Amino acid sequence: MAGAGEAEAALLAWMDRALAVAKEALEKGEVPVGCLLVYEGEVIGRGRNEVNETKNATRHAEMVAIDQVLDWCKQHKRDYREVFPQLVLYVTVEPCIMCAAALRLMSILSCCGSVLSISSDDMVDSGDPFECSSGYRAEEAVELLKAFYRQENPNAPKSKVRKKDRRR
Numbered sequence: 001m002a003g004a005g006e007a008e009a010a011l012l013a014w015m016d017r018a019l020a021v022a023k024e025a026l027e028k029g030e031v032p033v034g035c036l037l038v039y040e041g042e043v044i045g046r047g048r049n050e051v052n053e054t055k056n057a058t059r060h061a062e063m064v065a066i067d068q069v070l071d072w073c074k075q076h077k078r079d080y081r082e083v084f085p086q087l088v089l090y091v092t093v094e095p096c097i098m099c100a101a102a103l104r105l106m107s108i109l110s111c112c113g114s115v116l117s118i119s120s121d122d123m124v125d126s127g128d129p130f131e132c133s134s135g136y137r138a139e140e141a142v143e144l145l146k147a148f149y150r151q152e153n154p155n156a157p158k159s160k161v162r163k164k165d166r167r168r
């Protein structure tokens with residue numbers, strides 16, 4: 001019989017893959033959030049923040065992944081209303097209100113992440129709350145965020161950066 005340890009190992013493996021997506025975001029100068037939408041053991045949505053790249057404040061990892069799932073459904077001639085309720089979201093950082101509401105509207109099955117609570121709260125009338133489990137790979141996700149906020153804003157114009165006089 002497959003024990004709880006095995007299920008947890010599988011979950012952590014998905015979280016590692018989501019973290020790899022978050023690292024990609026960090027390398028591109030985006031807030032490091034990554035997520036996967038998994039359907040029957042297959043990744044059909046894979047998103048990272050694209051806010052700076054697209055200059056669109058709504059291009060959060062989850063929204064990018066939702067769009068990919070909609071494309072996947074079109075390509076595979078599947079009804080998204082049947083696919084979304086089977087989806088499991090693996091995300092490195094708690095979805096914001098916008099994404100949580102979108103995920104609820106699309107009726108995803110469940111959500112696993114590092115730090116979560118909002119998606120199960122009764123804060124907006126946007127469909128049934130989905131099941132959440134949190135606490136997975138939280139340290140790694142937080143480390144990525146810290147790394148992002150430590151670096152200088154890569155979008156700042158170069159001319160504004162003054163070089164220090166090195167002569168002593």
Ligand SMILES: [Zn+2]
Nearest residue numbers: 060095096099
């Ligand atoms: Zn969001």
